[in-house]
Amino acid sequence: MRVDAPTGPVAPAALLPLYRGLAEKLTAVAIEEAARAGDHVTCRRGCAACCRQVVAVSALEARELMKVVERLPEPLRTRVKDRFAAARSRLQNEAPDLLPKLLNPQDFDQMDGAARDDLARRYFRLQIDCPFLEDEACVAYDERPITCRQYVAVSPPEHCSTLSPLSGSTSDLMMT
Numbered sequence: 001m002r003v004d005a006p007t008g009p010v011a012p013a014a015l016l017p018l019y020r021g022l023a024e025k026l027t028a029v030a031i032e033e034a035a036r037a038g039d040h041v042t043c044r045r046g047c048a049a050c051c052r053q054v055v056a057v058s059a060l061e062a063r064e065l066m067k068v069v070e071r072l073p074e075p076l077r078t079r080v081k082d083r084f085a086a087a088r089s090r091l092q093n094e095a096p097d098l099l100p101k102l103l104n105p106q107d108f109d110q111m112d113g114a115a116r117d118d119l120a121r122r123y124f125r126l127q128i129d130c131p132f133l134e135d136e137a138c139v140a141y142d143e144r145p146i147t148c149r150q151y152v153a154v155s156p157p158e159h160c161s162t163l164s165p166l167s168g169s170t171s172d173l174m175m176t
Contacts, residue, residue: 003021003022004018013064016064020146020149023146023149027149027152031152040154041153041154042156042157045136046136047160048136051129051130051136051138051148052129052130053120053123053124054102055145056147057145058146064143065145068140069084069140087129090126095123098123102119132144
């Protein structure tokens, strides 16, 4: 794989397209490998099961996503902001112990795989839509986080929507 990268100093945000492109290329390789193995991607527009899962977002991506929200036209901007507030409120009210873990990467990094799976499953059971999800489609698709670019399922869609025990763990839902 060939990747063009700047040779001099650049602002971190200027590297985000490079990171996104790399994630998409790696995902494309994984999709090709799956096809060679006889599997096919079952993800389709409108499914959006992955849009109700915990999504790791770097500090850089979070800052850039805040800018994306501010560039959205009204009334979409207000709806997205309201959905962020509603998601936080639901977490505070229904699973108050999850919010600090989600907001403190150090806590998440110290968890073992079973604890991370438990956190992801508990979050998924809340069925909190991503604030960018509208009519089962992402309103920030071109600017979506790198993790979102890597969600690709080859299992039956019902496994995604229920986090079926047949998938083993939440990480099995992603190919990359």
